[in-house]
Amino acid sequence: MPDSSTALQTPTHGHADDPALLHHFAEPEQQRNAASLGMWIFLATEVMFFGGLFCAYLIYRLKYFGEFAAASQTLNWQLGTTNTAVLICSSLTVVLAIYGAQRSKRALMIGSLVLTIILGFAFLGIKADEYAEKFEKHHVPGPSFQFAEKIPGHPDQMADPNHAQIYFSLYFVMTGLHALHMIIGIGLFVWLLVAAVKRRFTPHYYTPLEMGGLYWHFVDIVWIYLFPLLYLIDLRK
Amino acid sequence: MATAPAQPVERENYLNKRYGLWSWLTTIDHKRIALLYLLSVTSMFFIGGFFALIIRLELLTPQGDLVQADTYNKLFTQHGMVMVFFFLIPSIPAVLGNFLVPLMIGAKDLAFPRINLLSWYLYIIGAIMMLHCMFTGGVDTGWTFYTPFSTAFTNTKIVEAGLAIFVTGFSSILTGLNFIVTIHRMRAPGMTWSRLPLFIWAHYATSIIQILGTPVIAITIVLVAVERTLHLGIFDPKLGGDPLLFQHLFWFYSHPAVYIMILPSMGVVTEIIACFSRKRIFGYSFVAFSSIAIAVFGFLVWAHHMFVAGISVYAALVFSLLSYAVAVPSAVKVFNWTATLYRGSIHYDAPMLYAFGFLGLFTIGGLTGLFLAALGINVHVTDTYFVVAHFHYIMVGGAVMGYLGGMHFWWPKISGKLYPEGWARLAALIVFIGFNLTFFPQFILGYVGMPRRYYQYPPEYQVLNVLSTAGATVLGIGYLLPMIYFLWSMRYGKPAPDNPWNAAGLEWKTASPPPTFNFDEEPVVTWEAYNYEEIDAGHKEEVPVAG
Numbered sequence: 001m002p003d004s005s006t007a008l009q010t011p012t013h014g015h016a017d018d019p020a021l022l023h024h025f026a027e028p029e030q031q032r033n034a035a036s037l038g039m040w041i042f043l044a045t046e047v048m049f050f051g052g053l054f055c056a057y058l059i060y061r062l063k064y065f066g067e068f069a070a071a072s073q074t075l076n077w078q079l080g081t082t083n084t085a086v087l088i089c090s091s092l093t094v095v096l097a098i099y100g101a102q103r104s105k106r107a108l109m110i111g112s113l114v115l116t117i118i119l120g121f122a123f124l125g126i127k128a129d130e131y132a133e134k135f136e137k138h139h140v141p142g143p144s145f146q147f148a149e150k151i152p153g154h155p156d157q158m159a160d161p162n163h164a165q166i167y168f169s170l171y172f173v174m175t176g177l178h179a180l181h182m183i184i185g186i187g188l189f190v191w192l193l194v195a196a197v198k199r200r201f202t203p204h205y206y207t208p209l210e211m212g213g214l215y216w217h218f219v220d221i222v223w224i225y226l227f228p229l230l231y232l233i234d235l236r237k
Numbered sequence: 238m239a240t241a242p243a244q245p246v247e248r249e250n251y252l253n254k255r256y257g258l259w260s261w262l263t264t265i266d267h268k269r270i271a272l273l274y275l276l277s278v279t280s281m282f283f284i285g286g287f288f289a290l291i292i293r294l295e296l297l298t299p300q301g302d303l304v305q306a307d308t309y310n311k312l313f314t315q316h317g318m319v320m321v322f323f324f325l326i327p328s329i330p331a332v333l334g335n336f337l338v339p340l341m342i343g344a345k346d347l348a349f350p351r352i353n354l355l356s357w358y359l360y361i362i363g364a365i366m367m368l369h370c371m372f373t374g375g376v377d378t379g380w381t382f383y384t385p386f387s388t389a390f391t392n393t394k395i396v397e398a399g400l401a402i403f404v405t406g407f408s409s410i411l412t413g414l415n416f417i418v419t420i421h422r423m424r425a426p427g428m429t430w431s432r433l434p435l436f437i438w439a440h441y442a443t444s445i446i447q448i449l450g451t452p453v454i455a456i457t458i459v460l461v462a463v464e465r466t467l468h469l470g471i472f473d474p475k476l477g478g479d480p481l482l483f484q485h486l487f488w489f490y491s492h493p494a495v496y497i498m499i500l501p502s503m504g505v506v507t508e509i510i511a512c513f514s515r516k517r518i519f520g521y522s523f524v525a526f527s528s529i530a531i532a533v534f535g536f537l538v539w540a541h542h543m544f545v546a547g548i549s550v551y552a553a554l555v556f557s558l559l560s561y562a563v564a565v566p567s568a569v570k571v572f573n574w575t576a577t578l579y580r581g582s583i584h585y586d587a588p589m590l591y592a593f594g595f596l597g598l599f600t601i602g603g604l605t606g607l608f609l610a611a612l613g614i615n616v617h618v619t620d621t622y623f624v625v626a627h628f629h630y631i632m633v634g635g636a637v638m639g640y641l642g643g644m645h646f647w648w649p650k651i652s653g654k655l656y657p658e659g660w661a662r663l664a665a666l667i668v669f670i671g672f673n674l675t676f677f678p679q680f681i682l683g684y685v686g687m688p689r690r691y692y693q694y695p696p697e698y699q700v701l702n703v704l705s706t707a708g709a710t711v712l713g714i715g716y717l718l719p720m721i722y723f724l725w726s727m728r729y730g731k732p733a734p735d736n737p738w739n740a741a742g743l744e745w746k747t748a749s750p751p752p753t754f755n756f757d758e759e760p761v762v763t764w765e766a767y768n769y770e771e772i773d774a775g776h777k778e779e780v781p782v783a784g
Binding site for chain 2: 022023024026030033034037038041042044045046048049050051052053055056059060063064141142143160162163165166169170173177
């Protein structure tokens, strides 16, 4: 590959037979390890990013447990469970896509990528439906927020709407940021799908798929924590 | 260049390989990106310095005559925000670190060159947002933007400033990520962990803080922004929210951020002290692991900023003790540097003068930090000029001294030109005198009770304030000088040899300035770091040099 005229394209040398090897790496193995370590470090920053929210959740749940339980019961746990299942399935399809790349099973790889994107949209659709319900019930924090529920287990005690509003604030920020990560993830997988269709991935080079997969699993795991924390606080009636 | 110079044709290097603005804006060479950063952080430094200048001029007299209270509030807020987020945090890692990390470990580039360029663009976007915010209204909360003032009361541009810091934070995260991966995966053959220059260890520790701390301030800013725009109530006591939670989240990042500023500077000073005392660094592994220890302990002391905010006395006790603990690794470093100097053959070149300045000023800053970590004294001096003086001794006396020392030390490598040594020594002296004249009076002012962030003060504080303002003027001249003679040297300076200091370290074994891929042949390391005794004894193990 000759030196390109644009500065952004990097010249390769040495391993001219491997177009995926960038100029500053000695061998493909080193490049793959670097990408993998970089991705894990990025995920560590994501853990800290969501960590701040989980910390806030923990504090207010301890402080206002009654209101959190009352607010949690207004969520639709059936939809939440469905979405959990959707995400777990999508993680499976991601793994199948990588397996397909490793074993040169092109149809499996492309089919799995398409399925992953569809499942991602399904999750967002269900989430949007849940958000719409919050708007109808005036459960969106802000000036028009209303909340008139009793605290579970205390039939004579009304939940403080201000404290319930904190629950819904956290609900919207946490699930909203999660949804934003899902949207970015879908964009990423559309890009991976295009690359797969263009035959960019081989059994020797599928690093982007693997990295995209790591990201997708991480977003999935965040939901696995959000689901019980937000939906299943106190299901006893 | 119209006339052909008589000297032989210049060797191809990273500076003359391509020309034109576009070649710089699209570069993925870590050395060029370092220079892009140098230009940007220097600009931000002088903007932040301009705010400081107005502050000091206002404080020349006890009355509020130059600016009014509202303007003054915005001035100190913006001085803090620019200096912390746009100068101190990126300064050494993004300029010297970017330039030197691959060179020092014998790599061709950082692991992710495109992400490196992206981080500079994020920095620029953040800086433009911040400047736009400042010149269209500004922020008046102090750089800490405490709630509920920032979320419910002030009508200045909190959200815009917050987003600027958010974006710049990602630039910082990406730099840290790049360094960690590079140090793990890109070392040259033979460059074991125990042979790494301590500059690298310091940057490794810094990067850990950058990647683990910065996301927390990012989410905190998101919460402040949504709370302010949508009136959520997470930090609003009226709705049952807890403003202290904001302070916890804020300082969870912003205290370790102090170590993002000082650790790289410590790395620079280690390199300089070893080179200019011509000795192996005393206690290599202690210095290396004290960097990691500072990064770890640095995460455990944040609530010492909140002793009077209403946290429990038991929590305060624990945080006070932990704050003492973090002084231990810092002291380990100071003692090791001193022991390195002992019986060294000391040369008083400009970088070494800055290193000496760092040693003294950092020690004063660190020791006064211990005063502040003591609960009783803390209550007495909280929010006074004592605190202001303390952290300026660390950040300006420590971090900026190290940065300037490093700029002088590696300038021949970066530019391929020698700076004028006499002027440089003079500037180092002016900076040292100006700094102490500015900030030492503030210790006294704070101790006798002058609070920070006020634009007026009782007349009995005037003498000390005048001293401080006079010092700031001297300091300003001291900072302008290097900028002038560095620029001068780029055109008129003598060409630098590859190793003008006869220093150890791989970066000195390639050309000055280095070729685009750093080394013409991949270096193989067979020697320990700081082998100055061997170098001076004439057993130079040279890697073949370009040419």
